[in-house]
Amino acid sequence: MRSRKSSIPLPEQACLPWHPPGLVAGVDEAGRGPLAGPVVAAAVILDDLHPIAGLADSKKLTPARREKLYDEIRAKALCCSIAEASVEEIDQLNILQATMLAMRRAVMGLRLKPVMVLVDGNRLPTLDIQAEAIVKGDALVPAISAASILAKVHRDRWCVQVHEEFPQYGFAGHKGYGTAVHMAALREHGACVHHRRSFAPVAQNLRG
DSSP: OOEEEOOSSSOOOEEESSOOSSOEEEEEEEOSSOSBSOEEEEEEEOOTTSOOTTOOOGGGSOHHHHHHHHHHHHHHSSEEEEEEEOHHHHHHHOHHHHHHHHHHHHHHTOSSOOSEEEEESSOOOOOSSEEEEETTHHHHOHHHHHHHHHHHHHHHHHHHHHHHHOGGGOHHHHTTOOOHHHHHHHHHHOOOTTBOTTSHHHHTTOOO
């Protein structure tokens, strides 16, 4: 794999022919597609002396398995960090830039500074660390898989909490995605404070 250094805006990547020795962090996000709530990113530096079995793309795991792995990652990783970009930031910046912001916050929140950051996908946040974007990295790189699990569980827990506040939208079930149930609730109740007003299905159902 080739190393790529990030810059602004969404850069042409400068490539190194090797990865420098040292700590490597995996980064992934959850919540780019939903119509509500923050976008969440996580960064994880795994401990080679304490391997974690069963790491995989969070979307391929059952909720129960994700929850178990979430606790194991938090217990065994050298360090990890979870960060968000808010609904307001999503609406102000756009979802892509807000995702990059959340990823940057997650990396900056690590207690240990990695020498290399591996990011799921084909875009890189702005970092002062060598970084590489890896398509389908959440299925290929254990540290990215771990980050995908932390981000997914964190956001799913947010949805369950918000469901208690706004049960009429069904967040605990659809997790904010534009399902038929969610769209029907938007038409009936309008948007709540947690909806992303820059997203067209929400904008069409604003009231007041």
